[in-house]
Amino acid sequence: MGSADPATPKHGPPPLWLWGPRLIAAGVMAFVAYLKLTDNPADIAIFTQLGMEPHGRYLVGAIEGFCALVLLSPYAPVGAVMTSGVMLGAIIAHATKLGLIVNGDGGKHVGLLALVFLSSLLLAFFRRRELPLIGDTL
Amino acid sequence: MALSFAVDLEKVSRAANISIPIVTGLSFLAGNYLTFYLHFVTVPLIMLTGLNLYYLHGQRSHALLANYGILAQMRYLFESLGPEFRQYLFMSDTEERPFNRVERAEVYRKAKGIDSASAFGSQLQFGGADFKLLHSMYPVPKEELEPYRLTIGEERELDQAYTLDKPLMISAMSYGSLGSHAVRALARGAKKAGIPMNTGEGGYPKYHLMEGCDLIFQMGTAKFGVRHEDGTLDDERLAKLAAEDAVKVIEIKLSQGAKPGKGGLLPKEKITQEIAELRGVPLGKDVVSPPFHAECRDAASTVAFIRRVQEVSGLPVGIKLCLGRDTELVALLRAMKEQDVFPDYLSIDGAEGGTGAAPKAFMDDFGVPLLEALPVVDARLKDEEIRHKMKLFAAGKLISPGKQLIALSLGADAVYSARGFMLALGCIQALQCNANTCPVGITTHRPELQRGLDIEGKAQRVANYVHALEHDWEEALSALGKRSLRELSPENVLMPGRLQGDTILTREDEQQNLINLRRVSRRP
Ligand SMILES: Cc1cc2nc3c(=O)[nH]c(=O)nc-3n(C[C@H](O)[C@H](O)[C@H](O)COP(=O)(O)O)c2cc1C
Numbered sequence: 001m002g003s004a005d006p007a008t009p010k011h012g013p014p015p016l017w018l019w020g021p022r023l024i025a026a027g028v029m030a031f032v033a034y035l036k037l038t039d040n041p042a043d044i045a046i047f048t049q050l051g052m053e054p055h056g057r058y059l060v061g062a063i064e065g066f067c068a069l070v071l072l073s074p075y076a077p078v079g080a081v082m083t084s085g086v087m088l089g090a091i092i093a094h095a096t097k098l099g100l101i102v103n104g105d106g107g108k109h110v111g112l113l114a115l116v117f118l119s120s121l122l123l124a125f126f127r128r129r130e131l132p133l134i135g136d137t138l
Numbered sequence: 139m140a141l142s143f144a145v146d147l148e149k150v151s152r153a154a155n156i157s158i159p160i161v162t163g164l165s166f167l168a169g170n171y172l173t174f175y176l177h178f179v180t181v182p183l184i185m186l187t188g189l190n191l192y193y194l195h196g197q198r199s200h201a202l203l204a205n206y207g208i209l210a211q212m213r214y215l216f217e218s219l220g221p222e223f224r225q226y227l228f229m230s231d232t233e234e235r236p237f238n239r240v241e242r243a244e245v246y247r248k249a250k251g252i253d254s255a256s257a258f259g260s261q262l263q264f265g266g267a268d269f270k271l272l273h274s275m276y277p278v279p280k281e282e283l284e285p286y287r288l289t290i291g292e293e294r295e296l297d298q299a300y301t302l303d304k305p306l307m308i309s310a311m312s313y314g315s316l317g318s319h320a321v322r323a324l325a326r327g328a329k330k331a332g333i334p335m336n337t338g339e340g341g342y343p344k345y346h347l348m349e350g351c352d353l354i355f356q357m358g359t360a361k362f363g364v365r366h367e368d369g370t371l372d373d374e375r376l377a378k379l380a381a382e383d384a385v386k387v388i389e390i391k392l393s394q395g396a397k398p399g400k401g402g403l404l405p406k407e408k409i410t411q412e413i414a415e416l417r418g419v420p421l422g423k424d425v426v427s428p429p430f431h432a433e434c435r436d437a438a439s440t441v442a443f444i445r446r447v448q449e450v451s452g453l454p455v456g457i458k459l460c461l462g463r464d465t466e467l468v469a470l471l472r473a474m475k476e477q478d479v480f481p482d483y484l485s486i487d488g489a490e491g492g493t494g495a496a497p498k499a500f501m502d503d504f505g506v507p508l509l510e511a512l513p514v515v516d517a518r519l520k521d522e523e524i525r526h527k528m529k530l531f532a533a534g535k536l537i538s539p540g541k542q543l544i545a546l547s548l549g550a551d552a553v554y555s556a557r558g559f560m561l562a563l564g565c566i567q568a569l570q571c572n573a574n575t576c577p578v579g580i581t582t583h584r585p586e587l588q589r590g591l592d593i594e595g596k597a598q599r600v601a602n603y604v605h606a607l608e609h610d611w612e613e614a615l616s617a618l619g620k621r622s623l624r625e626l627s628p629e630n631v632l633m634p635g636r637l638q639g640d641t642i643l644t645r646e647d648e649q650q651n652l653i654n655l656r657r658v659s660r661r662p
Contacts, residue, residue: 050174051173052174052175085182085185088185089177089180092166092169092177093174093177097174133211133214134211137203138192138197
């Protein structure tokens with residue numbers, strides 16, 4: 001009901017402050033994608049620990065880069081869902097294999113992860129009605 | 139197809155709802171112990187599980203999703219494909235019966251409070267086969283419109299006369315044909331909207347009374363709730379029921395459009411312990427009401443029965459019937475004149491009317507359709523010079539403002555709708571009202587299906603529907619060049635098969651009016 005309906009009310013413009021989480025998520029995703037794709041030693045260590053070196057690292061790096069692009073495109077809500085998916089994967093990695101402190105970084109990595117996760121969730125939540133297929137039901 | 143859809147969707151969706159989290163768990167374990175790559179599958183599965191949990195337990199506005207979870211998304215998916223695909227895959231927007239998608243969409247939009255402006259042009263046929271409204275060259279300014287008021291029982295100067303301030307009422311649907319959630323949502327919605335609700339022939343109105351709306355108590359041929367063992371009227375119980383504050387009007391149902399000449403039918407699948415008690419019937423057996431009231435064997439006895447109910451209840455008393463033979467109607471009206479007893483209203487149910495369950499032949503091939511019946515009844519009442527003795531109501535697929543206005547123009551003083559309100563509740567026309575398997579929880583008693591029907595949310599939709607209709611009536615009234623809904627007359631309607639020039643239909647020219655209306659009734 002509704003999605004085929006030309007009269008479905010168009011959601012108003014998203015609030016301006018959502019640019020904050022949107023830029024944070026996109027910026028960090030672009031940055032970590034760059035690190036992974038340029039053989040950053042810390043990432044090599046992580047992906048070795050996960051048993052995914054090097055293909056997994058390139059794959060995740062590519063996905064992260066793609067997320068950054070989508071986050072900046074008009075499909076930002078989709079990008080936000082994808083980003084939170086990547087972060088969910090990272091959470092699984094830290095919870096099951098890596099622990100909170102990686103390469104003696106004092107938890108910086110996990111902190112960044114939490115920041116991006118939160119940002120993408122905020123963005124996805126506040127613009128959920130724009131999601132294709134499921135938007136009308138949320 | 140509709141039936142197998144129900145059974146399958148239920149089983150398949152239950153299997154899906156159980157297996158999604160299980161597969162997610164397995165994927166997590168495999169990712170953990172086999173290879174981390176598998177978490178590329180785990181993550182989407184976790185999100186799917188979350189979404190499904192939200193559909194099932196978190197949201198209340200989509201009954202189908204709450205009952206079936208993510209699989210019901212298929213419906214929304216197909217809807218989102220749009221008419222261009224559906225036309226090839228399934229059915230076009232104007233093809234479905236009894237209500238096509240265009241008609242249903244209008245109710246859905248009104249119920250959800252969405253503007254119903256559409257684009258490009260009407261999807262309906264314009265082959266001269268339909269009734270259309272005739273606007274005036276001189277619309278009436280909005281400020282000059284007069285509010286609607288109709289007092290049932292004013293003819294008899296009753297103390298307990300009942301006044302409507304909207305020309306729409308919720309038509310009879312019994313608790314039994316509807317589940318308790320649906321009854322309560324309708325009753326609460328009626329209260330919010332300020333319209334009365336007919337209880338249907340389901341006996342003592344337990345759930346209706348919970349919401350504090352005004353009620354029209356319907357007495358079916360079995361007289362559930364007010365009967366003696368042998369099916370005759372128990373005056374004492376009727377008097378007691380009529381004394382309920384919420385009960386404002388009594389309706390004697392003589393017949394119903396979907397099954398004229400046949401009594402009510404409640405399939406055994408839908409008889410719960412509680413319903414058996416409220417109606418005083420056994421469990422495990424179809425309940426078939428007799429086709430007639432034991433007291434009503436001819437015109438004279440029917441009129442006498444009307445008087446008895448009027449006297450016992452002290453309330454306005456109307457009768458509901460589907461028009462059959464014209465001559466019998468005239469005989470009934472004459473008997474009223476002879477005994478000087480008139481029902482406070484006469485409600486005409488068109489043969490296209492809905493039902494919770496009826497034999498197919500009766501649904502398809504019996505009775506006069508509303509727009510044919512209404513002008514005839516109006517004309518007969520005028521012929522007999524008793525039109526001023528009672529109000530005239532109409533029902534039969536009057537779910538859009540235009541159709542309602544046509545009925546009001548052709549003689550009705552107010553209209554009833556049953557299925558319009560079911561659609562407002564979220565009915566998707568799955569056509570399973572008789573099977574206790576209604577996928578959106580309206581015509582079922584199964585708790586797991588009623589779960590999806592959020593009473594408060596749907597009550598609001600019922601109220602929204604009424605308010606949106608009110609808005610449209612106002613706009614239309616102005617365009618029709620009339621100041622109040624009560625002023626509408628046949629001059630506002632183009633009838634199929636006749637050119638407008640054929641007729642001069644005005645209230646002033648009553649005689650001409652009657653001649654022309656008779657002509658309608660005789661058209662092939
Ligand atoms: C589920 C359902 C239950 C109904 N139950 C009754 C009933 O108990 N008594 C009755 O007189 N009519 C009953 N009707 C008929 C309606 O009151 C109404 O007369 C008919 O459906 C025409 O209105 P509509 O086209 O707006 O649905 C029922 C209709 C439906 C769809």
